[in-house]
Amino acid sequence: MSTEYNGYITTERIDGADDGPLAGRTVAVKDNISTEGVRTTCGSAMLDDYVPPYDATVVERITAAGGTIPGKTNMDEFGMGTTTETSAFGSTENPVAEGHVPGGSSGGSAAVVTAGDADMALGTDTGGSVRAPAAFCGVVGIKPTYGLVSRYGVVAYGNSLEQVGPIAPTVKEAAELLEVIAGPDPSDATTRDAREARSASDSRAGDARETSEERSEDAYDYAAAADGDIDGLDIGIPMELLDGADERVTEVFWDAIDDLEARGATYHDVDLECLRYAVEAYYVTAMSEASSNLARFDGVRYGQSGGYDGNWNETFARAREEGFGEEVKSRVLLGTYALSAGYQDKYYKKAQDARAWIKRDINDALEGADVLASPTMPVPPMELGESLEDPLTMYLADANTTPANLANLPAISVPAGETDGGLPVGLQFMGPAFGERAIIRAGSALA
Amino acid sequence: MSDTEPVVDPEEVRHVADLARIDLDDDEVDRFTEQFADILEYFETLDEVPEVDIDEELANVMRPDEVRDSLSQAEALENAPESEDGYFKGPNVS
Numbered sequence: 001m002s003t004e005y006n007g008y009i010t011t012e013r014i015d016g017a018d019d020g021p022l023a024g025r026t027v028a029v030k031d032n033i034s035t036e037g038v039r040t041t042c043g044s045a046m047l048d049d050y051v052p053p054y055d056a057t058v059v060e061r062i063t064a065a066g067g068t069i070p071g072k073t074n075m076d077e078f079g080m081g082t083t084t085e086t087s088a089f090g091s092t093e094n095p096v097a098e099g100h101v102p103g104g105s106s107g108g109s110a111a112v113v114t115a116g117d118a119d120m121a122l123g124t125d126t127g128g129s130v131r132a133p134a135a136f137c138g139v140v141g142i143k144p145t146y147g148l149v150s151r152y153g154v155v156a157y158g159n160s161l162e163q164v165g166p167i168a169p170t171v172k173e174a175a176e177l178l179e180v181i182a183g184p185d186p187s188d189a190t191t192r193d194a195r196e197a198r199s200a201s202d203s204r205a206g207d208a209r210e211t212s213e214e215r216s217e218d219a220y221d222y223a224a225a226a227d228g229d230i231d232g233l234d235i236g237i238p239m240e241l242l243d244g245a246d247e248r249v250t251e252v253f254w255d256a257i258d259d260l261e262a263r264g265a266t267y268h269d270v271d272l273e274c275l276r277y278a279v280e281a282y283y284v285t286a287m288s289e290a291s292s293n294l295a296r297f298d299g300v301r302y303g304q305s306g307g308y309d310g311n312w313n314e315t316f317a318r319a320r321e322e323g324f325g326e327e328v329k330s331r332v333l334l335g336t337y338a339l340s341a342g343y344q345d346k347y348y349k350k351a352q353d354a355r356a357w358i359k360r361d362i363n364d365a366l367e368g369a370d371v372l373a374s375p376t377m378p379v380p381p382m383e384l385g386e387s388l389e390d391p392l393t394m395y396l397a398d399a400n401t402t403p404a405n406l407a408n409l410p411a412i413s414v415p416a417g418e419t420d421g422g423l424p425v426g427l428q429f430m431g432p433a434f435g436e437r438a439i440i441r442a443g444s445a446l447a
Numbered sequence: 448m449s450d451t452e453p454v455v456d457p458e459e460v461r462h463v464a465d466l467a468r469i470d471l472d473d474d475e476v477d478r479f480t481e482q483f484a485d486i487l488e489y490f491e492t493l494d495e496v497p498e499v500d501i502d503e504e505l506a507n508v509m510r511p512d513e514v515r516d517s518l519s520q521a522e523a524l525e526n527a528p529e530s531e532d533g534y535f536k537g538p539n540v541s
Contacts, residue, residue: 053522189508280493283486291467300537302526308538313468315538321470329469330479333460334486336467350493356501392485 005093005102007111011071012038014059020066022180027062028118030109031072032079033164034153035059042155043075043087043105046303046323056153057188058122058164058181065180070118073108077325078294079126079157081105082397084133085388086327093384096138097423100381103136105129109167110137119168120177124154126162127282128376128401131413134167135376135426138415140174140447141167143401145434146408147192149178150185156293158286161405171414171444175222178436182220194219197434218437225437226444231264233442235429236369240275241400245378252425253375256416260445270365270372274357275403281354282402283395284338284347290328291335297323330391359407366409366432371442374400376413376426400428410436414443455484 009031016022029035032042034052036059041047055063062069076086084107085091094102095115102111106123110133113121123130125143134141142165149164156162166177184191198219218224235257242250257267299305299319308315324332338347365372378399387394404411409430416427427446431439460479464471471479520533529536 050526053518053525186510277493277496280490281496284490284493295468298537299528300535303528305528307528310538312538312540317465317468317470320468321472324469326475326478329464329471329475330482332467332469333463333479334483337463337483337487338490340463340466347490347493350496352501353499354493354496356499357496360499391482392489395486 005095005111005115006090007074007092007095007108007115007117008071009041009043009074009089009108010039013071014038014063014069016063016065016067016069018066020064021176022062023066025067025119026070027067027177028071028073028109028112028121029059029062029069030075030106030121030123032075032124032155033059033122034155035069035072038072040072040155041089042079043077043089044323044325044328045088046297048088048304050302052153054153057150057185059153061181062122067180073106073112073121075108076105077328078155078290079105079124079129079162080290080327080331082128082132082394083382083387084108085384086325088325091384094136094381097136097381100383100423101136101387103133103377103381106167107133110134110139110141113137113167113169114139120173121167122164122177122181123167124162125165125405126158126286127405128398130165130167131376131401131411131426131428132397134413135428136381136424138424139167139169140171140415140443141165141413142174142178142436142439143404143411144178144182144436145410147190147197148182148194148410148434148436150181150188150191152185152187158289159293160289161282161286171412171440171447172223172226174412175226175440178222179220182222192434194434201433219434222436222440225440227441228444230260230442230445233260233265234370235260235265235267235442236270236365236372237267238270238272238275238365238372238374240272241374241378244399245375246380248380248419248421248423249375249378249425252417252419253427256427256446257373263445265445267373268369270369272361272365274354274361277354278358278402278406279395279399281351281358281406282398284351285355285406287331287335288338288348289335291332291339294328294332299323327391355406358403362403362407362409362430363432370438371429371431374428376400376428380419380421380423380425404430409433410439412439412443414447416446455480455487
């Protein structure tokens with residue numbers, strides 16, 4: 001299998017079990033998720049010939065559930081990008097918007113799903129990397145609550161922020177894939193049991209919810225929640241996430257909200273000043289974590305060595321000059337800077353304050369609303385090549401997706417329609433921790 | 448404002464690159480000097496963020512210290528560019 005839009009980096013097939021909920025279906029896997037015996041490049045020349053000796057937990061769960069993996073999908077190098085243009089294997093073109101980017105960093109995963117070259121796919125989402133490409137390619141993407149899905153075998157970029165999430169043509173199919181990959185894993189100590197987490201938060205809220213459909217024992221029944229029933233749904237809309245958005249996007253967004261209202265939902269504005277600092281808080285945090293996580297690529301245990309002799313540190317620095325692309329170098333350097341003596345309080349500590357503020361205020365807003373809605377991306381898909389020269393402009397495109405990562409909350413992007421020029425627009429719902437059913441139900445009213 | 452106002456010049460970029468163990472060519476140093484000035488100026492807005500009490504729900508996750516299956520030595524060495532007698536082989540340390 002090959003695709004002219006460059007969705008796959010590797011097309012080696014991994015067969016799944018004969019039976020199971022995913023039997024007969026193909027699930028493409030982002031190339032930063034380890035597959036035993038099949039190379040896993042992270043979109044980087046550094047790992048051009050790296051072949052993992054073990055499977056990520058999510059890969060084991062997909063094949064055990066009968067899913068067949070048709071290949072490993074293209075991505076921004078180590079997940080660092082919003083357009084899939086920083087890949088060392090060339091950019092991916094958006095299959096439904098010629099000449100435009102598919103979004104990123106899981107751009108290959110969304111592209112192969114929208115093109116019909118895989119039934120569904122896995123991406124990873126550190127600051128929007130599942131939802132951005134889902135929005136740009138007109139498909140569905142879910143960023144689960146932090147701790148719902150195992151990260152064992154996922155190559156780390158910003159490990160306090162990232163989760164593996166499903167991409168599929170419909171909310172129901174994305175929910176089915178989420179059911180397969182969700183659940184605690186002894187190999188990832190940050191995973192939690194959604195049932196325990198839900199009942200703990202219900203009892204804190206003084207709300208037993210015994211008779212309600214959100215009983216904690218149903219916590220993993222995601223596909224059943226995709227019933228499109230939004231009668232009585234209370235939607236909060238943070239105006240901060242619409243202020244800076246492109247008009248072509250906000251028009252489609254408000255049309256979709258009108259549609260939801262006509263079907264029994266209500267909405268109210270919420271004021272979340274903290275969200276104005278989300279992009280800065282996200283980038284300082286993610287870059288700092290990246291500077292530490294990517295220190296392992298030294299060309300000795302794995303990765304491109306360059307074959308140099310001489311002093312360890314100098315050899316190491318030369319191998320990394322050759323193996324890493326420009327955006328990765330930039331983020332590792334900025335992260336190193338933000339953590340260095342004299343600047344840690346100014347950048348890293350302030351970013352953690354902003355993160356705590358965002359977490360607190362979003363959770364408060366979710367006490368007064370079932371879900372929060374916004375456009376997934378403030379802009380329609382960029383043209384290929386448009387954003388590479390100006391990283392800061394590309395970072396600002398993450399304004400609406402980064403809050404869910406900073407607050408550890410689940411979020412879904414569903415197709416809301418198209419601009420007059422035919423470019424896909426996504427609508428995002430954010431929900432309470434381990435409240436995936438709420439965002440799935442809301443999203444299923446649209447796709 | 449703190450007394451550690453960031454100064455982004457080529458020397459500072461080279462210094463951080465040295466800390467991060469990444470060599471840069473001259474063109475990259477020039478581009479990064481320009482880009483980092485913009486990005487760090489943007490990060491300055493974090494100065495406006497109020498201090499927030501962080502109420503972390505963190506819990507230690509413990510397990511018994513038991514021997515379990517793991518990768519064999521050969522599997523662990525599979526991706527190393529060079530190995531010798533079952534060890535990773537790297538350049539000289541000094």
